Amino acid sequence: MSINAWKIQPAGPASDFLADLGLVDHHVHGVVRENPSVESFTNMITESDRTPRSLDEAMNTQVGFATRRWVAPLLGLEPSASAGDYFHRRIELGADHVNATLLKASGISHYFIETGYRGDEIYGPSGMAEVSGAKVDEVIRIETIAEKVALSGTSAKGFAESFISALAKESENAVGLKSIVAYRIGLDFDPTPPSDQEVEVAAGKWLAEVESTGKSRVSDPVLLRHLIFAGASLNKPFQFHIGYGDPDLHLDRCDPLLMTDLIRDFESRNIPVMLLHTYPYQRNAGYLAQMFRNIFIDVGLAINYSGARSGAIIAESLELAPFHKILFSSDAWGLPELTYLGAMLFRRGLGELLDSFIARGDWSVNDALGVARAIGHDNALAAYGLTK
Numbered sequence: 198m199s200i201n202a203w204k205i206q207p208a209g210p211a212s213d214f215l216a217d218l219g220l221v222d223h224h225v226h227g228v229v230r231e232n233p234s235v236e237s238f239t240n241m242i243t244e245s246d247r248t249p250r251s252l253d254e255a256m257n258t259q260v261g262f263a264t265r266r267w268v269a270p271l272l273g274l275e276p277s278a279s280a281g282d283y284f285h286r287r288i289e290l291g292a293d294h295v296n297a298t299l300l301k302a303s304g305i306s307h308y309f310i311e312t313g314y315r316g317d318e319i320y321g322p323s324g325m326a327e328v329s330g331a332k333v334d335e336v337i338r339i340e341t342i343a344e345k346v347a348l349s350g351t352s353a354k355g356f357a358e359s360f361i362s363a364l365a366k367e368s369e370n371a372v373g374l375k376s377i378v379a380y381r382i383g384l385d386f387d388p389t390p391p392s393d394q395e396v397e398v399a400a401g402k403w404l405a406e407v408e409s410t411g412k413s414r415v416s417d418p419v420l421l422r423h424l425i426f427a428g429a430s431l432n433k434p435f436q437f438h439i440g441y442g443d444p445d446l447h448l449d450r451c452d453p454l455l456m457t458d459l460i461r462d463f464e465s466r467n468i469p470v471m472l473l474h475t476y477p478y479q480r481n482a483g484y485l486a487q488m489f490r491n492i493f494i495d496v497g498l499a500i501n502y503s504g505a506r507s508g509a510i511i512a513e514s515l516e517l518a519p520f521h522k523i524l525f526s527s528d529a530w531g532l533p534e535l536t537y538l539g540a541m542l543f544r545r546g547l548g549e550l551l552d553s554f555i556a557r558g559d560w561s562v563n564d565a566l567g568v569a570r571a572i573g574h575d576n577a578l579a580a581y582g583l584t585k
Contacts, residue, residue, distance in 0.1 A: 209552030211565045215544040215573060219306030222540070223577040224336070224375075224436060224473050224497055224526035226311055227319030228300070228328070228533045232292045238284060241531040244502060246443050256280040259504030264534050267541060271302055293328075296320075299533035300329035303540040307331060309577070311375055311436075313338025319531060334583075336436060337368040338375045339424045344413035353401030357393065361427045372581045373434035373471070376425055380438060381416045383450025388459035390426035391419045399423075425459075434469040434581050441476045441499055452478050453485055464491045469580050474498045474528060476510060483517035493580050494518055497526030500546070501538040508546035515550065520568045524577045547572065 208216070233241065239255035240248055242264070249255035256265065261280065269278040272286050272295065287295055310322050310333055326333040342364045351359040368374060378386065391399075399419040407413050415421065428435065439453045453472050463470050469491050475482040476499035486492045496514045500507045514523060527539025551569055554560035578584065 209548070209555060210562050211551035211555065211569050212545070212548030214566050215548045215569050216304075218304070218544075218570060218573045220304060220525055220540055220543070220573050221307040221309075221577040222305045222497075222527050222536075223309045223471065223524045223581070224311065224495065224528050225305075225308050225536065225539075226314065226528070226530035227316075227321060227325050228296050228529075228536065229319055229531045230292060230324070232288050233532075235284065238287075238532070242534070244441070244443055244498070246445070252280045252284055256283075258502075259506060260502045260535075260538065263501070263504035263538050263542065268299065268534050268537060271298055271537070296328050296533045299537040300325075300331070303527075303533075303537045304544075305329070305331055305527075305536070305540055306574075307577075308333045309336050309372055309581070310334070311336040311338055313341035313375070313377075314530065316341075334372040335370070336373045336375050337364070337371045338377065339364060339428045340377055340381070340415055340421075342367055343415050343420070343424055347404060347407045347413045347415070351404070353397050353404055356400035356404070357396050357423065357427070360424065361430070364428060365431060368431060368433065371433070372583065373436055374428045374431070375436035375438075375473075376421075376428070377438045378421050378425065379451045380442065380446045381421055382418050383447055384437075384439075384452065384455040385450055386418055387422060388456070388462060389422070391422050395419050396423045429463065429466060429468055432466070432468060434471060435463065436471040436473055439472045439475045439482065440478045441474050441502075448477075452481055454478075454481050457485070460485060460489050460492060464489050467491065469493060471495070471524065471580070473526065475514070476503075479510060479514045480516060483514060486518035486522040493522050493524055493576070495524045495526040497539060498528035500542050501527060501529065501535045504538075504542065507542040508549055511543065511546035512550050521571055521576055521579070523572045524580065525573050543573070 235252055242255050265277050269283050270276055274286055308331055310325055312321050322333045322335045343360050346359050346363050399417045403417055440451050472482045472494045474497055475494055479496050482494040486494050496510050499510050527536050529535035529539055551565040555565050
């Protein structure tokens with residue numbers, strides 16, 4: 198089966214162009230190194246942290262149907278093979294084969310990898326480069342660095358200096374930073390830096406909790422604000438989780454409009470802000486991208502999980518956002534199926550949309566191909582200050 202068998206027949210010029218474009222995935226995680234158990238596979242194929250009761254239940258979703266339809270043939274199965282047959286074949290082939298096959302079939306030529314979540318279970322940057330054959334850069338999650346600092350030993354008074362020193366060292370060769378403040382307290386936080394005294398007091402309380410419990414999760418609003426503004430001092434592109442995610446967050450507090458004042462501050466510092474995922478707030482994110490010079494958006498994660506409906510989400514992301522402000526990401530974690538589907542459904546959804554513009558006479562072919570290349574490849578490199 199051709200890896201481009203998803204193309205509409207006959208394919209239009211934008212779909213043809215996107216089929217062969219090496220994508221830059223500006224936000225993604227590594228894939229698991231070992232064969233997953235049924236339980237771990239079912240956990241990874243859903244964004245919820247509630248384990249599905251069976252493999253059939255886990256695959257009874259848009260992403261499950263898309264996996265059975267589009268990934269199964271890459272593993273030597275008939276399209277829309279049963280969930281049981283799919284999983285059995287996957288285990289039979291082994292993680293090394295499945296990872297290499299699906300990552301290479303994705304056509305992603307450059308990954309920006311973030312390893313701050315369960316990094317011991319997945320390939321890091323060097324492992325992903327080896328298994329995929331693609332170029333890999335790294336993005337550093339600021340909360341993970343703070344939690345490492347807390348566990349390594351520091352004082353309340355010395356925390357601020359220890360954190361920025363560790364973050365600067367860890368991110369020296371990274372292309373950007375990332376915050377998951379949306380998960381910890383939502384995006385409706387005070388958009389101003391806390392005072393040194395506030396940080397010291399908050400750090401003292403947190404470090405005492407870490408010492409007594411052995412758990413280092415940082416969730417204090419003062420400390421999270423400090424991490425963000427300390428990270429901003431490094432003048433690197435800054436990713437923020439927006440919208441859709443697991444039940445650890447409150448989705449109503451993950452609307453990017455809640456960050457407007459912080460966005461203004463970062464704009465004054467000339468710091469690019471990447472609004473990740475954005476579903477179901479992709480239209481709000483598009484508004485922000487139009488209003489502010491420093492805002493870039495994607496609809497990653499929602500693409501692979503929405504399967505046959507992903508084209509509608511992609512289309513909405515092109516309504517208001519300037520076309521040089523839209524990026525591609527898969528935000529896949531653990532399963533290479535999610536990486537492949539993120540890329541394949543992006544190519545199909547954007548290609549069909551742009552071809553419809555061409556067919557109606559709204560856009561020229563050259564304009565459509567230029568936008569396709571920009572969103573799939575060039576925009577990320579430009580936004581992160583990398584060469585093409």
